[in-house]
Amino acid sequence: MIITAVSTIGMRWECPVMSDAMSVCRARQAIWVKVETDSGIFGIGEAFCFGSPLIIAKHIIEDQLAPTILGEDPTDIERLWQRMFWRNVPNGRTGLVMGCISGIDIALWDLLGKAAGLPISKLLGACLDRIPAYASGGFYAPGKDMDGLKREVERYLDMGYQDIKLKIGRSPELPGNAVNYTAGTEFAVSYEQDLERLSTARRLMGSRGALGADINAAWPVEIVLKTAEGFRQAGLDFLEEPILFEDIEGLKQLRAELKEIALMGYETIQGCRNFTAHMKENTMDIVQPDVGWGGGISEIRRIAQAAQGFSKPVSMHSFGSCVHFAASLQVAASLTHTAPIESEENDNMLKNGILKTPFAHDEHMNYYVPQKPGLGIDIDWEMVDKLRVF
Ligand SMILES: [Mg+2]
Structure with missing residues (x-):
């Protein structure tokens, strides 16, 4: 062939x-x-x-x-x-x-x-047939207030999710917030409102699962350090990409000060050597590579094996189409140390609208690993054609 x-x-x-x-x-x-x-x-x-x-x-x-x-x-x-x-x-x-x-x-x-x-998971030597997932949401949107956020979190809990992650950090008034260098600051909230969003989610979750927050590397280290106590009071369990991953000294400081709050990252790092350099510096507790960016299934396996050597769990980052999510499930299924993976809950036609059979999960939102050959999914090519730009 x-x-x-x-x-x-x-x-x-x-x-x-x-x-x-x-x-x-x-x-x-x-x-x-x-x-x-x-x-x-x-x-x-x-x-x-x-x-x-x-x-x-x-x-x-x-x-x-x-x-x-x-x-x-x-x-x-x-x-x-x-x-x-x-x-x-x-x-x-x-x-x-x-x-x-x-x-x-x-x-x-x-x-x-x-x-x-065979499905890819079996080619890699499968370990799991279903993968735990957390609800990834809490985005800002026009007109979305605290009631909108509450309804969203309640929906995730009704679906059976144990763990939930919200976006935070869109607060232009914070000194050094990188959002001020971007194209716009619409739908921003105050720093206090962000902390309230987190504590509201934790209140609704009760003692269920882990609460996470993702800053998308917008904040300088000083602001994250000042917020550590606020995060603890809000009941935060893990913090994703608080600052740029290149700021290794800043991340080491955060690791020391955030104590029981786990650091998760960093979706934009690529390659096993670059991840390993971070693991050596202990800048992350949960290793979060992206299969469509970090080097593909081949390199994610190497990153995951390095993570195992440092006793760190791996949580696949996923914000793409159904192919990206299927690849993430397949590689996660081959790992002994997979942490709940990202399950994006925004409306996303490219993930949920172009499959003949949707991704299946149990009542606690553990996703079944597709068992058909390859990625294991049935793509609806007619729908693909409708969405094609080239
Ligand atoms: Mg992220």
């Missing part, structure tokens, strides 16, 4: 407006990679772009990376990963190129699973 074509599918869906600490989202977008072979079997992957124009990723995948794997045996996944990595080292070991390598890697694993008749 040889690779005969590598192409891309770009999709866009205008979503209800929402924002985190740093950005406003008006449309969901995704870029899939399709790797075709002379046997007729093809694989699908997703390159996560963190908002970059999809057309740039399309050119990187089709013009820069595809030539390095065309005509090769697609089942030699590790060899092809190394080819893509080493032939693009100067401009590609981090950033969008690594995101695109990740998307191709996922497609190769999907293809191998289809060729073998």
